[in-house]
Amino acid sequence: MHARHSRWWTGLLVAAALAGCNGGRGSSGFDVNSENEAISRALASRECVDFQGLTICPANAEITPTPSPSATPPPSTTPSGLTPSPTPTRGTPTGTATPGGTPNIETTLGDATAIDCTQYAPGGSCAYTLTFTPHSFLPGTGFRVLARAVAPNGAWMLGTDPTASDDASDPTLQATLALTSTQGGPPAHVQFAILAFAGAAPTAPGQFTELRQTNAAFAFVTQMLVVNVVTAYPPLDAAPQISFFGLARADDVVLTPSTFDGSGRPIYIRASGDGIAVVVEARPGTTGVAVGTNAFSSSGGLPDLQIVVSRPLGNGISTGCDKAAGGVPAVDPPVFSSAPDIVDAINDLGCHVDDGAGNPTGRGVADACTIPNAVSAEYAFVNKASTVQFCLPIAQPWAFPSGDTVLAARVDDLHGQVSAPQEIVVRVQAPVSVATATRSPTPAGPRATGTATVATRPTGATATATAATPPTLAGATRTPAQPAASPTPSQTPTTTPPPPDVGPSITYMGLARSDDVVMSSTATDAFGRPVFVSHDNGVTLVVEARPGTLHFAVGLATFDPSGGLPDLQILVSAQLGDGSPEVCDKTLPHPGGVPATDPPVFSDAPAVTNAINDLGCRADDGTGQPLGRSLSFSACTIPNGVTGEYTFVHPESSAQYCVPIDRPWRFAPGDTIVAARVRDTGGTVGQPKEIVVRIVQPSETATPGATP
Numbered sequence: 001m002h003a004r005h006s007r008w009w010t011g012l013l014v015a016a017a018l019a020g021c022n023g024g025r026g027s028s029g030f031d032v033n034s035e036n037e038a039i040s041r042a043l044a045s046r047e048c049v050d051f052q053g054l055t056i057c058p059a060n061a062e063i064t065p066t067p068s069p070s071a072t073p074p075p076s077t078t079p080s081g082l083t084p085s086p087t088p089t090r091g092t093p094t095g096t097a098t099p100g101g102t103p104n105i106e107t108t109l110g111d112a113t114a115i116d117c118t119q120y121a122p123g124g125s126c127a128y129t130l131t132f133t134p135h136s137f138l139p140g141t142g143f144r145v146l147a148r149a150v151a152p153n154g155a156w157m158l159g160t161d162p163t164a165s166d167d168a169s170d171p172t173l174q175a176t177l178a179l180t181s182t183q184g185g186p187p188a189h190v191q192f193a194i195l196a197f198a199g200a201a202p203t204a205p206g207q208f209t210e211l212r213q214t215n216a217a218f219a220f221v222t223q224m225l226v227v228n229v230v231t232a233y234p235p236l237d238a239a240p241q242i243s244f245f246g247l248a249r250a251d252d253v254v255l256t257p258s259t260f261d262g263s264g265r266p267i268y269i270r271a272s273g274d275g276i277a278v279v280v281e282a283r284p285g286t287t288g289v290a291v292g293t294n295a296f297s298s299s300g301g302l303p304d305l306q307i308v309v310s311r312p313l314g315n316g317i318s319t320g321c322d323k324a325a326g327g328v329p330a331v332d333p334p335v336f337s338s339a340p341d342i343v344d345a346i347n348d349l350g351c352h353v354d355d356g357a358g359n360p361t362g363r364g365v366a367d368a369c370t371i372p373n374a375v376s377a378e379y380a381f382v383n384k385a386s387t388v389q390f391c392l393p394i395a396q397p398w399a400f401p402s403g404d405t406v407l408a409a410r411v412d413d414l415h416g417q418v419s420a421p422q423e424i425v426v427r428v429q430a431p432v433s434v435a436t437a438t439r440s441p442t443p444a445g446p447r448a449t450g451t452a453t454v455a456t457r458p459t460g461a462t463a464t465a466t467a468a469t470p471p472t473l474a475g476a477t478r479t480p481a482q483p484a485a486s487p488t489p490s491q492t493p494t495t496t497p498p499p500p501d502v503g504p505s506i507t508y509m510g511l512a513r514s515d516d517v518v519m520s521s522t523a524t525d526a527f528g529r530p531v532f533v534s535h536d537n538g539v540t541l542v543v544e545a546r547p548g549t550l551h552f553a554v555g556l557a558t559f560d561p562s563g564g565l566p567d568l569q570i571l572v573s574a575q576l577g578d579g580s581p582e583v584c585d586k587t588l589p590h591p592g593g594v595p596a597t598d599p600p601v602f603s604d605a606p607a608v609t610n611a612i613n614d615l616g617c618r619a620d621d622g623t624g625q626p627l628g629r630s631l632s633f634s635a636c637t638i639p640n641g642v643t644g645e646y647t648f649v650h651p652e653s654s655a656q657y658c659v660p661i662d663r664p665w666r667f668a669p670g671d672t673i674v675a676a677r678v679r680d681t682g683g684t685v686g687q688p689k690e691i692v693v694r695i696v697q698p699s700e701t702a703t704p705g706a707t708p
Helices: 003-018 035-045 340-350 434-438 606-616
Strands: 048-051 054-058 104-107 114-119 126-135 142-148 156-158 173-179 189-197 218-221 225-231 241-248 266-270 276-283 305-309 388-394 403-411 422-428 505-512 530-534 540-546 568-572 655-660 670-678 689-695
Touching (some): 035 048, 035 054, 035 218, 126 142, 126 189, 142 173, 241 266, 241 403, 505 670, 540 568, 540 670, 568 606
Parallel strands (some): 054 218, 114 225, 266 422, 530 689
Antiparallel strands (some): 048 054, 104 126, 114 126, 126 173, 142 156, 142 189, 189 225, 305 403, 505 540, 670 689
């Protein structure tokens, strides 16, 4: 079912459920200008508040019953940036709906002002299981639970899938959430939101700046609650202890768990299986005997650090510490023993540990590989009680596979005392192919001409993409071939725009530095376009967008292997690099540039389509695919260099496209106009936006205030 139909059904549900309340216990008529204002209004008034298609209600509120619709819910829909649940039977209170009632959520919190949150490891997050009962929802309604530690501007973190008890008559659901402060460890306060969806609930936990980004129909929110931490890790004993076991990003910032499983194991959810580091820290037991530092035994025995994985890493073939091409075998279940194959697997993985000098040994605090606090950006051990740290970079040859991999670790000390094992779970979300991720509704008519004349394309750039013809664009959003280019920059929109806000809107367009910090524009030109000044080309071109009023999701494809127009379309007024007309020539041995389109006017002309695909092919979703990014935690940008947090630049963005500018396709000295527009999954193209990239030579004087 298309997103438009989902919104239509949701509107019927909301309107019917809340009709006739008129200021009683139904939808508030107050005007609100932000989602946080709507949340505050709902909690203060104990009434529901409508905000941009999302009905925000207080949890545990008695809402006046009104007639509910008798319509059968439609098939499952996919909220923007989330994955639909394949089996919505669990967590779906099909027998708990109350005919004639108004949808509401009852939690076991009642009027509580604090919660007890369980911490399973020193310095780590704490886990809390929220129990709630849905009332008067249509059969098939899906639910998810989110939490934020900082109101009103903190990120909402998604918890586990709500599950029902085995008792079919029990209407309650439960979801577990990992609660983390911005400095790491448990937060001081927390606020919960229970989302209700028109159809199956999403299954992929993630992070959102606003609740409405989830495309839920309802959000039932709680007041801020005090967090009381209850520890559940064993006291210090004679044997050494693992004091931290988790992951760090490629920039060495320590990751917080995305959630916990039923056994209390932290789950780390990642978009790809490499570009991270496994980190283990340990401390001595009560005897004070030092923890051993060897992660690899050249004699073939067990090293001091021992890690096993439940699924093979890379190709899973042990080649005796081959860091160039070999993988790591699985030990399933991940249990320790002195069996030769298990010892070999432990040494194979431990060989990849790096002490900073290339040796498979542990590190002291002065050589820590982790940044526990992104705000201070200081290298330190994650747990101050740790005496040794092991850092295991995960590269492509030994990357984690898609799905869940259980890691078990233990350490021994110099007297041979072995610690109790600890386990974590690394969950890699399966990559989405270019074709299936962006396929739009079947076009109503034949595609415009000029799509079969793509320039010679290297097979290596498209071997993993499945050819698929994108939908025909709506007539109001297409532009006929333009006349010959004029020598002056374009002063008017580069295409006939659709009605305002019908198509997707570009919420941000600019540059990020090589360290991913977002650059500020230094000025505007005569036509009001932002000007970004740089001395070099080690930058990333960033475009963000949000859906239009039709509520179709923003398309994610930046490259169309069949030669049509992709969802993200970018043109440049001056050639990049050598301006090579060959499409997608971005790889060795002969990487090329991108042709100019001057003025940068969009059309279906073959040369324009090829130029769009040539530049779009160089976009990267973080896994090497020419796709946009739909979740803010996978963003390529750090909007605030002080906090160092990766997130979208604009809070209303639902998609981000990142195009690294490498030397073979660098900007030319002087001014280059960059024009972009975005298409949604319904085939509608939004209005274009333009910026100016100004490359100055080192000897030139840059505009005052320019970001290097």
